Amino acid sequence: MMLGPRIAEGSSCEVYEWDGPDKIIKLFHADTPPHAVRLEYGNHEAAWASGLPVPRPYEQVKWEDRLGIVFERVAGDTLVSRLFARLNAQEPMDAELRLLADVLHRIHKMSPPGIITDQKANLKGIISRPPGLIPEEITALHAYLDRLPAKRQLCQGDANPNNLLIREADGEAVMIDWMHASLGNPAADVAEVCVMLEYAVLPPETPAAAKRFFEETREAAYRLFIGEYCRLSGMSEAEIREWYVPLAARAIASGAIPEEQAARLASMIRERLQATKSEG
Structure with a gap:
């Protein structure tokens, strides 16, 4: 070889x-x-x-x-590259976001034997030390995760659009990177995408016109994606937004997002943990 x-x-x-x-x-x-x-x-x-x-x-x-x-080998573009092409052309990302919602829904309907990882246990391992959060906040974060509704459906566990390839030969979508696949609540996969759409900070090399277009259409993109997934699955937007806190912490722990985005997410996590504490 x-x-x-x-x-x-x-x-x-x-x-x-x-x-x-x-x-x-x-x-x-x-x-x-x-x-x-x-x-x-x-x-x-x-x-x-x-x-x-x-x-x-x-x-x-x-x-x-x-x-x-x-x-x-799957020859083709990542969904992220397709999304940036749309932004640079100042075109809506509707087709790409509908495709992502459809692929996630197809995954969530399956129950393949051999997937044994527990979603909550895996997430706790990933978010055990997110930068920028103090130990007390991490303890509260884990307690928050414990209270979320548990399910036993297949979840991809890393629904980043970089992990969805569009095959050049036939246009079919292909999902890669299954290290974090687990049995749990599909709302977590969907929340990961929603957190990205709502809080993403684009790379500094992104053209100014593309950045402006993204800010102008960010809310519409979020609404289209979550609306499409909820239509396909019957899940509610509220069920998905419950998972923002742990999935935002996962994004911070990855170390792969800009500092400004990590700060935005940390602020959102603190606000929601405080609100949960006040409600309790």
Whole structure:
């Protein structure tokens, strides 16, 4: 087997072409625990076997002391790149957001065997030390999460639009990155997208006209996405917004968002935790 050119990089891995143009390897950083790699492979295999729109997983491998997973290569754009193309052209993002709502709804209807992670336990692990929150706030955050309605439906666990690819050959949507797949409440996946739409700070290199257009259409984009998901699923907007607090903390803990956005989210978390305390 031969390692080809690097084609992408993430927080925990690098992605390379593998043994020709039709496969890729997700090669994890050396400090990634082996159990995390096995978990992602098992989750992905379960999703593939159930017929969900995911790349085919082939095998787990080791390359120069680094663990990796070999997948089918999906040539195409990420949904994020499609969204930014719309912003740069100052066009509504309606089609892309409807597609994301539809894919999430399809995922949430499935119950593949092999997904064993508990959603709340996984979220607690991720948000155990979010930057900018003091220990007392983290304790309150975990208590808040404990009170949220628990379910046992399939959740993707990382519904970032960067994880949705649009296949070039046929236009089909394909969801990648299943490390955090779990059994729980689908409102969490939807809340992750809503938090992004409501609180996102665009990269500094974004053209000024695109930034203005985003601010002008942000509310309409949120309304379209949440309205489409609620129409498909029967879930209410209130059920989804209940999950903003832990999903905002997850975004902060990722370390992948701008400082201004993290500060906005931390402020929202504090306000909602205080409101919950006052109601209690």
